[in-house]
Amino acid sequence: MVKPSLRKEMAQQAVANRQVSIRLACAAFSVSESCYRYQALLNDENAEIAERLVELTELHSDWGFGQCFLYLRNVKGQSWNHKRVYRIYCELALNLRIKPKRRLKRQAPEPLKEPIKANQIWSMDFMHDQLSDGRCFRLFNVIDDYRREGLAIEAGFSLPTIRVIRVLNQLLEWRETPTVIRCDNGPEFISHEFTAWAKKHDIRIEYIQPGKPQQNAYIERANRTIRYSWLSKNLFDTLEEVQDYATQWLWFYNHERPHRANGGRPPLMVA
Template structure:
């Protein structure tokens, strides 16, 4: 209203500010960060479009730790809300369960590896499985093996390939699946002097690290893409695993990717 009065009636700025009871500083103020705000908005739109499971925290950690941008988190969050990028929070169903044994947390790399299976389908309806292995300390993804059938010998082969370039873990944490309780797998672990930590039946929270990794795999790419062949699945999994270890921020690591943690 003050600016319109000055433009139409030719009244002085001092008189208009006194009439409308505003300061001359407020009248003359002009935003100087519009270009930078547009850059932040472009980053947020691009990050949430590439990974729809990314909320504000992961986007901010990516900008701060991976892209090394120094923007304040309040400013980024204000633009994040203005763009209506807030993710819907799904309410949790409260279930009464027996208290399981506490989760054993590692204190150094290659102390405990966790592994588990996942299931999905190709575009022609054929079912396939993923065998996932992570290092619990830094949540580092070690392997994602795709196959129509992943028996015990295939599991042992994947672990032998890992041990060619990784230090031997003290223990391997897994559920009570037939591939993990077989005589071949137990004998392999004894020869390697690796302890097998089986979780309690029906207590997947005792294997929380790999279960959380499975969820990330499911919502980041497995449920988003329809693959025509097993080779496409394996190629995409290998590329995503590199991105997960080198570029994707992780809350457990203070917002840094697993391989950026000292």
């Protein structure tokens, strides 16, 4: 089955090269005369959409169509129809190929408690990576679960309990004290210093069950975004470079990066 666009092109070639009338060419290739004479009116705008999509996918290689469209619609304020943007996205072959994963039968985890207001539940966790010279470093990430707002990304070769407490104290200088902090059972979080600090600020520590990271799903999803957005795509020479990049990216994450949990809007664009 030949597409109408190809039949139209064949009819145009017959008229141009073989001096056949338009009516005869349309009848021969089963194309209506209105289709033959139709000229697209939005070529310039389509070119702009294609240029925007190429720029976004080159800058954010981990973004698929949904993330690109939400960025153009909610951050840049473009009113282009999603079907039209998706058609151009496919024509440019920008589709991300996702390797299907084998489905495993797992026990149903405990339901994740969803906050109903800001500063109700904070989640925190650690990540690991290496510098260009092979030295290992860690990232300490903190988010507000309500709007998935990133609160802090602290980089360091060693992040003991005292560093964790220092970061949280800095957050409390400009944020309301959370009711609950959700974390795993790492040694930094179960230490006497940390539990005493939480008790002093009247904060309840909610530990997840060992081996159940889905119970801390909000920060685990944020860690995945950090990993694929910039941590695995860049090679840093010093810890200062990591911290500077993390600070700039955190501003972008909160102000410009669309988040599906917020209806396709960045965390700080949600009232």
